[in-house]
Amino acid sequence: MTETMLAGPHSPGAYPLDHLVLPTASLDVARARLDSLGFVVAPTGIHPFGTENCCVFLEDGTYLEPLAVGNAQAAAKAIADGNVFVARDHTYRGKRGSEGFSALVLGTGNAEADHARYVETGLSAGDMLSFSRAVTDAAGKSDTASFKLAFASGAGATDAFLFACERINAPKVDRAALQIHANGATGIIEVVAVSDEPSEQRRLISIAARSPAAGQGSSIAFGLLNATLTLLDPVAFEKRFGMAAGAPSELCFAAIVFSVRRADAVAKLLAARSVEHDIRGNDIVVRPASGQGAAFIFREIA
Structure with a gap:
């Protein structure tokens, strides 16, 4: 990546x-x-x-x-x-x-x-x-x-x-055989957290990850070496993913964005397996379910 x-x-x-x-x-x-x-x-x-x-x-x-x-x-x-x-x-x-x-x-x-x-x-x-x-x-x-x-x-x-x-x-x-997935997922490109007060969590994440924060207010990003950690307030999270962020929290992790080879192949696989999903721009969004404790977002990366 x-x-x-x-x-x-x-x-x-x-x-x-x-x-x-x-x-x-x-x-x-x-x-x-x-x-x-x-x-x-x-x-x-x-x-x-x-x-x-x-x-x-x-x-x-x-x-x-x-x-x-x-x-x-x-x-x-x-x-x-x-x-x-x-x-x-x-x-x-x-x-x-x-x-x-x-x-x-x-x-x-x-x-x-x-x-x-x-x-x-x-x-x-x-x-x-x-x-x-x-x-x-x-x-x-x-x-x-x-x-x-x-x-x-x-x-x-x-x-x-x-x-x-x-x-x-x-x-x-x-682990080669364990890394070849039918959905074509190759990696994690973003993790999304939610906070009622995102600015209050800047110091914790910056120090833990050794990464400066970019942005302010409702959306703050921290660049990890191989991915991005995005911190949103509940309104920004719902606007981006079309779902509520859940119970109020000072900090909770809520979504994972995966890179996939072909978005159309993911959509076809999910439909064939009767997995509910939404298309939001370039993202395929699968809401949390039992055994899947976060929203999973699949995004095709050229």
């Missing part, structure tokens, strides 16, 4: 988008919904602290992480032990339900430095987290992936958080 494909500022120091966390009540429901949208879904991944996922990997290196609670007892223990990832997931579900879009994850080469920066600026959401889990490719080959995470959040922004993810050990598995 080239920078000319992206809107907004792109600071040389800006972090790349790594992945997005999408809470769901059931991985089976999420898997079925994502399959109906034309995505290939990876085998279930088990975390050592009670949660589990079924990821969608994209050619540009980003991915979706549908997240469910697989072991409630282990998750409760993790929360008691200070696991920020599980605690924030629990808080999100308690306030906004078990289907949604809770976190934007940034790629980093030094999570410890990010944690120190978040602490210094008063934006740390809690202790760092290091863990490993098994990863399996489409052919059934397994390896171990290891991560180190540093968390950032605004004082009142309980509906969303950001974290920096350092990949300590890259698994030696072949």
